[in-house]
Amino acid sequence: GESVGLHLPTLSVQEGDNSIINCAYSNSASDYFIWYKQESGKGPQFIIDIRSNMDKRQGQRVTVLLNKTVKHLSLQIAATQPGDSAVYFCAEKKSSASKIIFGSGTRLSIRP
Amino acid sequence: SQTIHQWPATLVQPVGSPLSLECTVEGTSNPNLYWYRQAAGRGLQLLFYSVGIGQISSEVPQNLSASRPQDRQFILSSKKLLLSDSGFYLCAWSGLSTDTQYFGPGTRLTVL
Numbered sequence: 001g002e003s004v005g006l007h008l009p010t011l012s013v014q015e016g017d018n019s020i021i022n023c024a025y026s027n028s029a030s031d032y033f034i035w036y037k038q039e040s041g042k043g044p045q046f047i048i049d050i051r052s053n054m055d056k057r058q059g060q061r062v063t064v065l066l067n068k069t070v071k072h073l074s075l076q077i078a079a080t081q082p083g084d085s086a087v088y089f090c091a092e093k094k095s096s097a098s099k100i101i102f103g104s105g106t107r108l109s110i111r112p
Numbered sequence: 113s114q115t116i117h118q119w120p121a122t123l124v125q126p127v128g129s130p131l132s133l134e135c136t137v138e139g140t141s142n143p144n145l146y147w148y149r150q151a152a153g154r155g156l157q158l159l160f161y162s163v164g165i166g167q168i169s170s171e172v173p174q175n176l177s178a179s180r181p182q183d184r185q186f187i188l189s190s191k192k193l194l195l196s197d198s199g200f201y202l203c204a205w206s207g208l209s210t211d212t213q214y215f216g217p218g219t220r221l222t223v224l
Contacts, residue, residue, distance in 0.1 A: 089156070102155055105155050
């Protein structure tokens, strides 16, 4: 079946630097993509989303980039802070579907 | 605003005992509802989803079942727990006109 995968299972970043978390997806029919942040012991929290008719979307300190040609999704976090430590999941969906397909997750750790 | 509740927050049960986890959503009508399980350090596995009262779709054959007795209530049950049922159980909802899923705080289940 279709799946969403992540390039790196863990990422260590110096506090204050920018973080880039990457994700590859395989279902070319997906038209909606989401990034979630999950802190230890908590449920995933919605961060930002993007539809397939866009290449880039910005939020507060976060930017999502979508490259449909190579089926690649990335999350950029500016000026990474200790509170950004978490597991980040990308997810894909077809608008007509009820289900979201989640990637396996990337753990982001922050070095002081 | 919409909120999603899950209880209990933690649960320790012996093998062979029954299970009932409850999820309720406030502030929305006719939501799609989802149950996920997450093993330690792993991704999200969709167990069940529901698009309406009494309508349950099962994604993974197992000894768990789900029910939706009311529009904003979703229950996960088991008649006899197995050791392999241990994990972090997450409920999520999405609106009819939205693609994003929003997660509850989760229930940590340990089967001994």
